[in-house]
Amino acid sequence: MPVNELVYSLIVYVFIFLFGITIGSFLNVCIYRLPTGESLIKRNSHCMTCGAEIKRYDLIPVFSWLILRGKCRSCGAPISPRYCVVESLNGILYVLVFMYYDFMYYPLRAILVCLLFSALIVVFFMDWDTQLISNYVVLFIALLGILDTLRCQLELETTPNNDVTIVSRIIGIFAVSLILLIIELASKGRAMGRGDVYLMAAAGLFLGVKAVVAAFAIGLVTGSVAGIIIKKVTGGSKFAFGPWLSLGIAAAAIWGNQLADIYLRITGFIR
């Protein structure tokens, strides 16, 4: 790669990262305010301990937290590293997604997957904290599914591994969510919440049938392992499945179709 091209790519990725952490700071607002029904666009943020309004120059994502060494400027109370983690995670994921889907070739898919990952970050942390999955976030994922359908159907872009047919998407909406609905009804909501059902329906629209089944399988495996570990460590019975489903959906958005094909080949369903 020629040097000026390398510098150009580097500048683009730095901007994508900065954009990612800015969106990440909005995700923090969603994670903390969606469960309480507070407005998402109300400007002023307050310190959770002393209530002091956080100055605008202290609201720079990631950097402010690092400069203040994770402490409130007025009272010195520790500010959860979670804010910084969510912001940097979103920034890093945006960069990785844009590297994976070369921004020169598949910009639309890259943008949609970035937005999907952001929504999944909100699902992950909010469900972890509250055992709730916001319907707004699920609707947002469904909207991304519709946009990805348009991307494929109008042939705006053709990706090697992620394009699926409308039929696959429609079956995908029900493939996992129906099973979860049955489990939810049978367990009276103890093993599974209605939020998980809606989440997998929206994910099915985005992913198509093969990848949404892969997402569920990944969610099931990681969730079971995490569940055992969490129970050992905390001894608590509170366990949310949503975080692990979102992990599965994220992985399946990139590799779901390939993973499903590998599985089908091993089991002899396809050659």
Ligand SMILES: [Zn+2]
């Ligand atoms: Zn304070």
